[in-house]
Amino acid sequence: MNLRLSEEQKMVQKTIKKFVEKELMPLENEVLRNEREGKPSLPPGKLEELQLKAKEAGFWGINTPAEYGGADLGNVMLAIVYMEVAKTFVPFKFGGSADNILYYANEEQKKKYLIPTINGEKKSCFAMTEPSAGSDTRNIKMTAVKDGDEWVLNGEKTFITGGNEADFVMVIAITDKEKHKESNGREGVTCFIVDREMGWRSEYIHTMGEWGPAGLVFENVRVPEENILGGLHKGYSLGLEWIGFARWVVGARAVGAAERLLQMAIDYAKDRITFGKPIAERQAIQWQIADSAVEIEAAKWLVLNAAYTLDQGEDNRHLASMAKLFGANMGNRVVDRVLQIHGGMGYTRELPIERWYREARLWRIYDGTDEIQRMIIARNLLKGHVKIGQFI
Ligand SMILES: Cc1cc2nc3c(=O)[nH]c(=O)nc-3n(C[C@H](O)[C@H](O)[C@H](O)COP(=O)(O)OP(=O)(O)OC[C@H]3O[C@@H](n4cnc5c(N)ncnc54)[C@H](O)[C@@H]3O)c2cc1C
Numbered sequence: 001m002n003l004r005l006s007e008e009q010k011m012v013q014k015t016i017k018k019f020v021e022k023e024l025m026p027l028e029n030e031v032l033r034n035e036r037e038g039k040p041s042l043p044p045g046k047l048e049e050l051q052l053k054a055k056e057a058g059f060w061g062i063n064t065p066a067e068y069g070g071a072d073l074g075n076v077m078l079a080i081v082y083m084e085v086a087k088t089f090v091p092f093k094f095g096g097s098a099d100n101i102l103y104y105a106n107e108e109q110k111k112k113y114l115i116p117t118i119n120g121e122k123k124s125c126f127a128m129t130e131p132s133a134g135s136d137t138r139n140i141k142m143t144a145v146k147d148g149d150e151w152v153l154n155g156e157k158t159f160i161t162g163g164n165e166a167d168f169v170m171v172i173a174i175t176d177k178e179k180h181k182e183s184n185g186r187e188g189v190t191c192f193i194v195d196r197e198m199g200w201r202s203e204y205i206h207t208m209g210e211w212g213p214a215g216l217v218f219e220n221v222r223v224p225e226e227n228i229l230g231g232l233h234k235g236y237s238l239g240l241e242w243i244g245f246a247r248w249v250v251g252a253r254a255v256g257a258a259e260r261l262l263q264m265a266i267d268y269a270k271d272r273i274t275f276g277k278p279i280a281e282r283q284a285i286q287w288q289i290a291d292s293a294v295e296i297e298a299a300k301w302l303v304l305n306a307a308y309t310l311d312q313g314e315d316n317r318h319l320a321s322m323a324k325l326f327g328a329n330m331g332n333r334v335v336d337r338v339l340q341i342h343g344g345m346g347y348t349r350e351l352p353i354e355r356w357y358r359e360a361r362l363w364r365i366y367d368g369t370d371e372i373q374r375m376i377i378a379r380n381l382l383k384g385h386v387k388i389g390q391f392i
């Protein structure tokens with residue numbers, strides 16, 4: 001067992017760190033200013049410009065297979081990269097990528113959707129959640145009814161990340177009501193690739209975070225048969241696969257953000273004098289720093305194990321739930337302590353802590369809430385799907 005990064009991995013980490021410090025962190029004040037004024041965090045075209053700079057540094061398609069021109073870094077390296085990028089709140093993501101489930105596309109669909117998405121010419125979103133079905137994904141109501149060579153989609157999706165900007169959506173709908181009912185929602189659902197031009201519309205949802213998801217409305221949207229993704233009635237497992245990837249990534253983001261926040265708290269505690277001494281000399285502050293450091297480290301190893309397990313081709317869902325549950329909660333505890341250590345300044349919009357505080361709250365909700373992760377972890381253990389201490 002080797003618990004250290006290889007020289008090559010260290011080099012990738014160093015390069016990303018440099019990119020974040022040189023290209024992203026200097027934009028932080030501008031991002032805060034824009035958001036305070038109700039404008040988009042980054043001006044139009046800026047994300048694409050940053051993505052091209054990252055490309056010059058060799059970071060394009062970081063999780064994209066080499067046959068599609070990607071760097072295909074592997075999941076452990078992805079985790080390291082996500083942690084580094086999360087050290088800034090500047091909303092950045094690397095170019096050259098597509099959602100994991102879009103690789104189930106057939107040859108025609110690859111030409112029409114996968115390749116343009118990887119090339120940055122098209123934007124996608126994924127829609128499972130409905131007003132009456134969030135955690136309870138088996139309770140979706142959206143229907144797709146066959147009519148000749150087309151399927152007619154009716155229903156509503158909610159909280160869809162990127163739904164306002166997307167050119168197409170990968171949407172889950174019921175295609176066989178009987179099967180859906182008999183299987184308690186596990187079967188009889190299908191994933192469709194639906195272009196915006198086919199007729200769905202999106203509505204912005206305001207949240208306590210800085211960028212809102214969308215509600216999507218489908219009223220008799222006609223979708224050609226050839227736009228089924230991954231096969232008829234295969235939608236439920238595709239949905240779970242999409243969510244499964246996002247889970248440990250949330251943990252990785254929480255680790256990166258928490259590391260940066262803790263450093264801010266350490267710097268501030270050394271500087272801030274009360275009653276004649278830096279607050280860093282008070283045990284009350286030291287314990288908050290120590291607890292945060294321990295929890296960050298624990299979350300990091302959970303995330304890395306989830307990523308490593310996936311790289312071995314093994315089922316990482318149990319670990320992904322653990323990484324998400326612990327990482328998201330760790331992130332919330334750390335940002336709260338860091339805000340507390342900064343006192344009144346922590347609560348202002350002069351500093352980005354309050355922004356992270358609002359963002360961190362989402363980590364405990366999307367891609368499966370805390371309660372759902374606990375349910376999965378307990379079920380795996382109680383039913384014997386996973387043994388205690390299995391993943392080493
Ligand atoms: C900003 C944002 C972006 C999102 N992006 C996407 C996206 O891109 N695509 C997509 O499909 N979805 C997306 N979601 C939806 C997200 O995954 C759901 O909000 C989440 O799964 C919770 O569902 P819900 O909001 O319906 O809450 P509910 O399922 O109604 O849950 C309400 C509360 O009850 C608890 N609860 C529910 N069931 C149980 C149970 N059995 N036992 C104990 N407690 C329970 C929950 O944990 C929660 O605390 C997004 C959500 C947000 C807020």
